[in-house]
Amino acid sequence: MVLESIWFFLWGLLWAVYFMTDGFDLGIGSLLPFLGKTEEDRRAMVNSMGPLWDGNQVWLLSAGGVTFAAFPRVYAVMFSSLYSALMLILFALILRGVAFEFRGKVDSPGWRKLWDTCIFIGSFAPALLFGVAFANIFQGIPIDQKGVYQGTLFTLLNPYGLIGGVLFVLLFLVHGALWLAAKTEGELQARAASAAAKIWPVEVVVAVVFLAASFFTTKLYANYLANPLLFAVILLTVAALFGIRVFLAKQAFFKAWFASAITIVGATFYGVIGLFPNMFPSSMNPAWSLTAHNASSTQLTLTIMLVVVVIFVPIVLAYQAWAYNLFKTKVASEDLVY
Numbered sequence: 001m002v003l004e005s006i007w008f009f010l011w012g013l014l015w016a017v018y019f020m021t022d023g024f025d026l027g028i029g030s031l032l033p034f035l036g037k038t039e040e041d042r043r044a045m046v047n048s049m050g051p052l053w054d055g056n057q058v059w060l061l062s063a064g065g066v067t068f069a070a071f072p073r074v075y076a077v078m079f080s081s082l083y084s085a086l087m088l089i090l091f092a093l094i095l096r097g098v099a100f101e102f103r104g105k106v107d108s109p110g111w112r113k114l115w116d117t118c119i120f121i122g123s124f125a126p127a128l129l130f131g132v133a134f135a136n137i138f139q140g141i142p143i144d145q146k147g148v149y150q151g152t153l154f155t156l157l158n159p160y161g162l163i164g165g166v167l168f169v170l171l172f173l174v175h176g177a178l179w180l181a182a183k184t185e186g187e188l189q190a191r192a193a194s195a196a197a198k199i200w201p202v203e204v205v206v207a208v209v210f211l212a213a214s215f216f217t218t219k220l221y222a223n224y225l226a227n228p229l230l231f232a233v234i235l236l237t238v239a240a241l242f243g244i245r246v247f248l249a250k251q252a253f254f255k256a257w258f259a260s261a262i263t264i265v266g267a268t269f270y271g272v273i274g275l276f277p278n279m280f281p282s283s284m285n286p287a288w289s290l291t292a293h294n295a296s297s298t299q300l301t302l303t304i305m306l307v308v309v310v311i312f313v314p315i316v317l318a319y320q321a322w323a324y325n326l327f328k329t330k331v332a333s334e335d336l337v338y
Helices: 001-036 039-049 054-070 072-079 083-102 107-138 159-183 186-217 221-225 228-249 252-277 299-326
Strands: 278-280
Touching: 001 039, 001 107, 001 159, 001 186, 001 252, 001 299, 039 107, 039 186, 039 252, 054 072, 054 083, 054 299, 072 083, 072 278, 083 107, 083 221, 107 159, 107 186, 107 252, 159 186, 159 228, 159 252, 186 228, 186 252, 221 228, 221 252, 228 252
Parallel strands: none
Antiparallel strands: none
């Protein structure tokens, strides 16, 4: 029981770290057509995430790998139930990666516009679909006793799922705009800061709507009501959310970005804590839900994996910390040449 609970927490942590790190990439890509007024602006936007975006994908692979190895039944049901949505996310992420590599290969405005459009699609679509997918997991997926999904892609596009998708998009837009403001100067920095300031109130409103909808649509609050100390997670997340506005007003852009990072991690754990021990709840019958206890691997597997994680995750964290420190300076004009 203890190992299953530890791995449930690690599963949620990996998703939270992925959303925190790749979230600003997805946000900047989604803002590319709106903030990139000139080719120099668009090049600066791409360069602001260029050295880091592919490393951020490590956490997505890790989250998927942990799901497969620690909770194989969840992996099997998730990738069959959410197959269409996950494949759309996969293709969009591939499109984005290709676009980063190809946009500078030909010195042509039309060529770069094509790949900039691909960057936008490959950023906006995953942000929206990740939110839709996790919101549906929070409220329950229509799976039967055998774990077979009784629905279609359009079943996932329900009001609560769409609210979750919009919330994820807004979280990432603010996250990306703040990163861009911290990494650039001049007019682009001013536009990025202005975009964050304008999107933030909408993010707050949608977050309140999502929290209220979760109370009526899901069972996420059951764990919080059973242990009121857990409400500290929600309070910390709300404090970080309002911290964004405070730091933004002071033009402390990196501090605002860090507050945004805490907001995203807190929002993820709000759902993870509410789910426990469910990982893939059934909306048809709670008894058919997949939990950390009935869908996990053997104790031996979980033990070996835990040893591996204890050894290698700190190495990955150290490398990423080094990479972020190495590229902490603002994007300079000499970085904008092809």
